[in-house]
Ligand SMILES: Cc1cc2nc3c(=O)[nH]c(=O)nc-3n(C[C@H](O)[C@H](O)[C@H](O)COP(=O)(O)OP(=O)(O)OC[C@H]3O[C@@H](n4cnc5c(N)ncnc54)[C@H](O)[C@@H]3O)c2cc1C
Ligand SMILES: Cc1cc2nc3c(=O)[nH]c(=O)nc-3n(C[C@H](O)[C@H](O)[C@H](O)COP(=O)(O)OP(=O)(O)OC[C@H]3O[C@@H](n4cnc5c(N)ncnc54)[C@H](O)[C@@H]3O)c2cc1C
């Protein structure tokens with residue numbers, strides 16, 4: 220059992236949990252994730268380790284309540300416990316001194332970008348961050364991102380905060396202005412990551428994305444998380460989750476993410492506010 | 497003398513069972529067990545024993561059954577085999593103990609597996625006393641992986657007096673017995689009971705603990721005070737065929753399909769949170785136990801047509817005879833001497849068909865089986881909307897990659913000798929991670945041998961210190 224020490228609502232439907240998990244907190248690195256299961260009937264779902272504290276033996280999870288499992292998780296209160304938390308999974312981000320690193324987070328994707336941006340900054344890079352959301356109320360971790368970035372751009376689809384438009388806009392402007400960019404990290408919805416990949420591809424700017432296919436075990440045992448990268452199949456949980464954006468088959472990834480859409484509808488039907496458990 | 501016939505085991509009828517996940521075979525009743533035990537000739541040389549990888553004293557346990565002492569029968573079996581309720585159900589007996597039974601020549605060997613199962617289900621399961629509270633353990637041993645190999649090593653070491661912790665990556669111990677072999681063949685309650693028995697012996701089981709990720713083997717020695725480690729991480733890495741269309745929605749590895757259904761209880765969706773895609777027509781590629789389990793699972797989930805696609809002929813089918821027979825009775829359709837060429841997809845990225853090619857058998861290959869050769873121009877399409885790949889598994893590399901000094905062979909399997917010693921001091925290994933995908937009883941045998949080797953190793957180590 221993994222006790223939830225603190226909960227916080229960051230924005231509508233986005234929650235942050237601090238969870239006691241000493242073994243994981245001791246070991247984890249930016250870029251890694253865990254797989255959890257709230258109770259006996261629960262699904263195994265992957266969530267990025269958004270932060271960690273080795274002294275207190277805790278990790279921070281930031282998640283969006285999008286479906287049955289995440290809503291069920293969101294109903295838990297501080298003092299209650301999550302049945303299973305396994306990790307840290309996946310490979311750590313390759314942190315090094317590259318020069319100028321642009322860290323892009325879209326929606327909930329800001330959560331995984333945060334520890335990575337911080338690590339790049341600590342490694343002596345100039346960190347330019349771009350975070351975006353549909354509107355101001357959905358924007359998360361703005362203060363935290365500002366604290367670990369040399370420059371922070373904010374975008375919203377409706378212009379309620381920062382630049383009106385998409386996260387790729389400030390990136391395009393940087394490129395147009397001839398700014399030297401050594402590395403781009405982009406995490407968010409697949410369409411956004413694909414968008415970023417297309418922007419940087421013509422300029423040969425090294426671009427890394429963190430993929431989020433549907434997973435089961437997270438240890439390379441099921442193959443459910445396979446994605447085509449450079450025309451060979453990779454298991455995102457053990458070979459990734461970070462990959463070279465210019466090699467990823469985003470179309471295939473998107474199709475596979477939709478595999479259980481019909482089931483999820485059925486799940487939600489089965490009792491209004493997700494009372495299926 | 498007229499030969500008596502083996503006693504059949506009562507089972508659910510095919511029509512009934514293909515609609516449920518309950519165990520297919522119901523086990524012998526006491527009367528049938530006794531009658532079957534009476535068939536044993538109690539041969540002095542007991543050829544049957546040589547067929548058993550762990551050399552269970554078969555005539556001795558059968559004698560106990562004959563004389564109404566099921567408890568002693570179990571105790572006898574447990575001298576050699578910690579999980580008789582499991583092995584009685586899943587051992588390929590026709591290739592092992594029963595194959596060498598003297599009555600097998602007439603085609604009617606004693607039903608050793610069924611008797612073993614009867615004894616195990618009937619008798620009490622504990623065969624040694626837990627270490628006394630407060631008694632000093634002989635040492636601290638870590639077991640990586642809670643499959644049959646790891647659980648067996650854990651049990652034997654606990655009986656010898658060690659402080660044993662089993663680290664398991666998944667949220668439930670049991671390995672393939674839990675996530676792979678379906679409920680209708682091996683009820684999970686039996687596996688849980690065996691695991692509870694281990695806990696009573698004082699074995700600690702830590703789940704959600706992934707060696708190579710949550711901790712490394714070296715850390716167990718350096719930071720947590722373990723003196724020996726046994727690696728039994730199995731053959732968990734699914735193989736795909738590398739044919740076009742394998743990433744379409746509706747294509748599963750058998751591991752994923754079976755894990756969703758068995759471990760995550762997808763057959764109870766949406767009461768359980770994990771969904772599974774059930775095709776109307778399902779092709780399962782392969783013909784081993786894994787393939788039969790996948791095919792019969794698909795039927796039970798409600799698929800209308802389930803096909804086994806296998807590139808060799810019936811004679812080469814590696815599945816247990818009983819599973820093959822059950823699959824046929826339940827209506828699984830066999831496309832033998834057939835190989836998949838590509839998986840066809842719909843616009844939306846779902847499986848819409850499986851293109852196959854017919855094969856013929858040529859000269860024997862390395863394995864001694866005749867090599868299948870494609871028949872040119874014989875392609876045809878199976879109308880399916882789900883495909884399960886059950887063509888084998890390799891070793892998961894997580895532990896090997898994070899344990900310096902641990903040697904592996906070219907397939908990535910850990911190199912260990914008969915006793916279980918690896919190239920790294922204090923590290924032992926056995927089961928599928930060493931041999932490649934094999935059987936429950938072989939994995940258990942390896943666990944047993946490693947327990948002996950670990951005991952010896954630690955005693956010698958401690959003796960030097962003193
Ligand atoms: C490595 C990794 C790290 C992740 N980190 C985070 C994180 O830090 N915070 C967070 O909120 N989410 C994260 N996710 C996504 C998260 O796992 C899914 O949102 C969650 O599994 C959805 O479960 P559900 O039952 O609540 O929703 P479902 O009912 O299963 O799905 C709701 C909607 O989300 C879509 N969906 C389902 N699974 C995924 C997925 N894996 N990726 C994208 N969309 C999906 C469905 O198609 C559907 O439209 C991560 C995923 C991966 C693979
Ligand atoms: C579907 C199916 C049906 C089968 N049917 C039969 C049958 O009828 N008869 C028969 O004799 N055999 C059968 N087999 C084969 C048999 O199950 C295996 O040979 C046997 O389980 C091997 O045992 P093991 O202990 O070596 O490994 P496994 O049973 O594979 O157990 C390994 C365990 O280690 C865990 N693990 C892996 N990596 C790590 C890590 N890094 N850290 C911590 N834990 C880890 C895994 O999660 C797993 O629990 C079948 C196999 C399958 C898949």
Ligand code: SF4
Nearest residue numbers: 548552583587592593
């Ligand atoms: S363990 Fe398996 S091979 Fe040995 S006697 Fe029992 S059923 Fe036969």
Ligand code: SF4
Nearest residue numbers: 536537539544597598
């Ligand atoms: S070989 Fe057959 S008949 Fe002889 S002891 Fe073994 S089981 Fe009995």
Ligand code: FES
Nearest residue numbers: 437439441442456
């Ligand atoms: S989630 Fe199962 S192999 Fe990656």
